[in-house]
Amino acid sequence: xxxxxxxxxxxxxxxxxxxxxxxxxMERVEGTTVLxxxxxxxxxxxxxxxxxxxxxxxxxxxxxxxxxxxxxxRAPTQGKGKE
Amino acid sequence: MRxxxxxxxxxxxxxxxxxxxxxxxxxxxxxxxxWRERQVPQRPIAWLTVDEGDNDxxxxxxxxxxxxxxxxxALDVTAVPGNVDEATLMDAFLPRLINAIAAFGPAAxxxxxxxxxxxxxxxxxxxxxxDRVPSTFQLVIATRSEPGLPLGALRAHGELVELRAAELGxxxxxxxxxxxxxxxxxLERTQVEALVERTEGWPAGIYLAGLxxxxxxxxxxxxxxxxxxxxxxxxxxxxxxxxxxxxxxxxLMLHSSVLGRMCGPLCDAVLEKxxxxxxxxxxxxxxxxxxxxxxxxxxxxxxxxxxxxxxVELEHRxxxxxxxxxxRALAWHLRHGxxxxxxxxxxxxxxxxxxxxxxPPDRGQAxxxxxxxxxxxxxxxxxxxxxIGRELYLSHNTVHSHSRSIYxxxxxxxxxxxxxxxxxxxxx
Numbered sequence: 001x002x003x004x005x006x007x008x009x010x011x012x013x014x015x016x017x018x019x020x021x022x023x024x025x026m027e028r029v030e031g032t033t034v035l036x037x038x039x040x041x042x043x044x045x046x047x048x049x050x051x052x053x054x055x056x057x058x059x060x061x062x063x064x065x066x067x068x069x070x071x072x073x074r075a076p077t078q079g080k081g082k083e
Numbered sequence: 084m085r086x087x088x089x090x091x092x093x094x095x096x097x098x099x100x101x102x103x104x105x106x107x108x109x110x111x112x113x114x115x116x117x118w119r120e121r122q123v124p125q126r127p128i129a130w131l132t133v134d135e136g137d138n139d140x141x142x143x144x145x146x147x148x149x150x151x152x153x154x155x156x157a158l159d160v161t162a163v164p165g166n167v168d169e170a171t172l173m174d175a176f177l178p179r180l181i182n183a184i185a186a187f188g189p190a191a192x193x194x195x196x197x198x199x200x201x202x203x204x205x206x207x208x209x210x211x212x213x214d215r216v217p218s219t220f221q222l223v224i225a226t227r228s229e230p231g232l233p234l235g236a237l238r239a240h241g242e243l244v245e246l247r248a249a250e251l252g253x254x255x256x257x258x259x260x261x262x263x264x265x266x267x268x269x270l271e272r273t274q275v276e277a278l279v280e281r282t283e284g285w286p287a288g289i290y291l292a293g294l295x296x297x298x299x300x301x302x303x304x305x306x307x308x309x310x311x312x313x314x315x316x317x318x319x320x321x322x323x324x325x326x327x328x329x330x331x332x333x334x335l336m337l338h339s340s341v342l343g344r345m346c347g348p349l350c351d352a353v354l355e356k357x358x359x360x361x362x363x364x365x366x367x368x369x370x371x372x373x374x375x376x377x378x379x380x381x382x383x384x385x386x387x388x389x390x391x392x393x394x395v396e397l398e399h400r401x402x403x404x405x406x407x408x409x410x411r412a413l414a415w416h417l418r419h420g421x422x423x424x425x426x427x428x429x430x431x432x433x434x435x436x437x438x439x440x441x442x443p444p445d446r447g448q449a450x451x452x453x454x455x456x457x458x459x460x461x462x463x464x465x466x467x468x469x470x471i472g473r474e475l476y477l478s479h480n481t482v483h484s485h486s487r488s489i490y491x492x493x494x495x496x497x498x499x500x501x502x503x504x505x506x507x508x509x510x511x
Contacts, residue, residue, distance in 0.1 A: 011315025016399040020391075031313045053227055054391045055317055056108045056287055 004065040005045065007035040010058040020051050032060060085114055085257065092118040094221060094244045100213055100237050101223040102230060105248040107388040108287025111225040113371075114251070115193055126189040129154035133199045136423065136476035140208040141172055143200070147192065148180065155190055159183045165473075169204060177212060185217045197226035206231055218242070252284030261286075266293045270302065277310045287388050288316035290371060295323035321392045335362050336385075337400065340393035341408045341431060343424060344376060344384040352415040353408050406432050413453055422457065426475050429453035451492055451510065458485040460511050463502050 007021075012028040022044075024037030039045045045062075052059055092114070094101055103111045119128045129150040137143040145163035152158055160183040163176060184190065200206055210232050213222055224230055237243035253261070259275045262268045270278075282288030292309060299305045309319060325333050338354050339345045347360025363383055367373040372389035376382040385393065397405060409431030416425035432453040451459065461471045472482040490496060493504045505511045 009315075011318070012313045013315045013318040017318070017395055019398045020395065028313075033315070051391075054107055054387055056106055056285060056388055057315065057317070058106075 002038055002040050004037065005035075005039045006061075006063050006065055007048065007052075007059070008061040009033050009035070009052055010060055013057070017055075020055075021048055036065070085110070085117060088114055088246065088250065089118050089121060091244065091246060091250070092223075093122075095241075097218045097242060098221055098244050099216065099218055099242040100232070100234075101221065101244040101246075102234065103223070103225040103246045103251070104227070104229065105246075105251045106227055108285060108386075109248055109251040110286040111251065112195055112374075115195065115223065115225055119193065122191070126191060127154040128191045128193060130193045130195065132195045133197055135199045135201075137199070138201050138203065138205050139476075140169055140205045141167055142473075142476070143205045144172060144176065144180075144208065147194075151180075151184075151190070151192060155187055158187050158190075173208060173211070177208065178215075181212070181215050181217070184220050189219045191221040191223060194222065194224045197224040197230055198228045202231045213237070251286070253279060253286050253289055254284065255279050258284075258289050261289060262293045262296070266297055268293060268296050268302070270296075270306075274303065274306045277306055281310045282316050285316065287386075288320070291316065291320040291324055294370065295320055295327075298327035299323075317388075317392055321396050325393075325396060331358075332362055332366065335359055336366070337393055337397040338404075338408055340385060340390050340397055341405055341428075342384075342412055343427060344382050346382045349412065349415050353411045355411070410453065413457075417457070417460065422461065422474060423476055426454065426457050426477075429457050451489060455485055455489050455492070456510060458482060459489050459501065459505050462486060462489075462498055463505075463511055 007024075010032055012031060013026070013033045015026050018024060018026050018035075021035055021037070024035040027034045027036070035048075039048070049059065049062075092101060103115065105111060119130065122128055129147075131146055131150040133143075137146060141163060145165075148160060148163050152160065152162075160180050163172065167176065194209075200209075209222075213232065216222070224232075234243055234245075238245075255272070255276050258279045259270075259272070262270050262275060262278070278289055278292050282292065296302055296305055305323075312319065325336065328336070334354060334356075335350060339350050339359075342349065342353065345363065347363055350359030350363065351357055363373070364380060367375055367380070367383055372386040374384050374386060376384055384390075394405070409428040413425050413428035413432055416422070416428060429452070457475070458471065461474070466474065468482045468486060469479045471477075472479045475482070477485075486498070486501075490501055493501055493508075495501045495504050502511070
C-alpha cells in the first residue's frame with residue numbers, strides 16, 4: 001500500500017515542521033508549501049492530515065504520485081494494477 | 084467580546100443539537116465556556132471533553148453519565164455498571180437515562196473535542212440518543228471534523244444550530260477587543276485590520292500575534308513585517324512568542340509540550356529541575372494558551388495548537404530529546420498510578436528519533452518496549468488481561484499480544500513466571 005504522495009497546504013512553513021511528517025520533503029511555492037514523500041498506508045496519511053489540522057493549516061490538495069521504486073522492487077508480485 | 088456568537092448559542096426552544104465545527108484555534112472551547120457561564124443560572128450544563136479512549140460506548144456513557152450527575156445532582160440515574168455489555172447499555176441503560184432526563188427538565192450537555200470520537204458504535208449510540216432525547220435537553224458539540232451525526236434530519240426539523248469557521252472567525256471589532264482591551268496593546272484600527280486580513284480572522288493567529296506584540300518595542304514595524312510576508316502565521320509566530328521569555332520559562336514551555344496535562348511536580352520531574360509550579364502559575368496568568376484544568380491552580384494543559392507548535396520548536400532546538408522527556412513523564416505517572424497517561428508516554432518514549440540517535444536505556448537482554456513494561460507492571464496486579472485493557476483503554480487483543488511478546492522476550496510461558504523474571508531482572 002506504500003506510495004508517494006504530494007500534499008499542498010496554504011502558507012509557507014519552514015522545514016522544521018518536516019519531522020511531524022516523517023521527514024517528507026518540503027518546498028515553498030508562492031504562498032503554499034508542498035510536501036512530497038512516501039506514505040506507508042492510509043492510516044499514516046490520515047494521521048498527517050490530522051496533524052495539519054492540529055496546526056491550523058489549510059489543506060489545498062493531495063494526490064498520489066505512484067509507488068516509489070524502492071517499494072515496487074520489494075513487492076513480491078509483478079504487474080500490480082496500480083500505476 | 085464574542086457577544087454575537089453567545090447570542091447565536093442561545094438556541095431557540097426545540098433545538099436538540101448545536102454544532103460548532105471549525106479547525107483548531109477558532110476559540111470553540113472558550114466560546115462554549117462563556118456561553119455556559121451565562122446559561123448556568125437558568126439550567127445546568129454538563130461538560131465532557133472527549134478523548135480517544137471514549138470510543139467504547141460503555142466508556143463514553145459512563146463519562147457522560149458522571150458529567151450529567153455532577154451538573155444535575157437530582158438526576159435520577161445510577162452510574163453505568165463497569166461490567167455492562169454494549170447490548171444492555173443500548174437496550175436498558177440509555178432508555179432509563181432518557182426517562183430520567185425527561186423527568187429532570189431543562190439541561191444541556193457539552194461534548195468538547197468531539198472529533199476524538201471515531202465513527203462507530205460510540206457515535207451511533209449518540210445519534211440514537213439525540214433522536215430520542217426530549218427537546219428540553221440540548222446537546223452541544225465542538226468538533227474539528229464533521230460530526231458524522233444525522234444533521235440533515237435535525238436541520239429539516241429545525242432542531243439544529245450550526246456555527247462554522249466563517250462565523251467563528253474574528254472581525255475587526257472582535258480582534259480589537261482582544262488586542263486592545265484584553266492585551267492592552269493600544270493598536271491603531273488600521274493595524275488591527277491588517278492583522279485580521281493577514282490571519283483571515285483566525286483567532287489563534289490573532290492571539291499569537293498579540294502575544295508577540297506585547298513584548299515588541301516597535302509595534303508598527305512588527306505589524307508591517309508580519310503583514311508583508313508569505314510565511315504561514317504559525318511559522319512566523321512561534322519564535323516571536325517564545326523568544327522574549329526567560330530561558331527557564333522557554334525550557335518549561337518546550338519540555339512540557341510532550342505532556343497531555345501538567346502540574347508543578349510532573350514538570351519538575353520531566354525537566355529535572357525545581358520551580359516549575361511558580362513558572363506555570365505565572366504563565367497561566369499571562370498566556371491564554373495555558374489552560375487551567377481545575378480551580379486550585381494545580382493542573383494545566385496547553386492549547387492543542389500551541390502544544391503542537393512547541394513540539395515542533397522542541398524538535399528543532401533539541402532534536403531527539405522528546406523520547407527522553409516522555410520516559411521521565413512515564414516514570415512519574417507510574418509512581419502516581421495514572422496508568423492511562425503512563426501508557427501514552429510509553430508510546431512516546433518508544434518512538435526513536437529519526438536518526439535513531441536516541442538509545443533506549445539498557446534493560447539487559449529482555450529489551451521490553453515501554454508499552455510492554457507498563458503492561459508487565461499491570462500483570463503483577465490482580466486484574467485479568469481484559470480488565471487491564473479496560474484500565475488502559477486498549478483492546479483485549481492488544482493487551483494479549485503485548486503479554487505474548489513479553490513472555491517471548493523474557494523466555495517464559497506463564498504470567499507468574501513473567502512476574503518473577505521481571506522482578507529478578509529489576510524491570511518491575
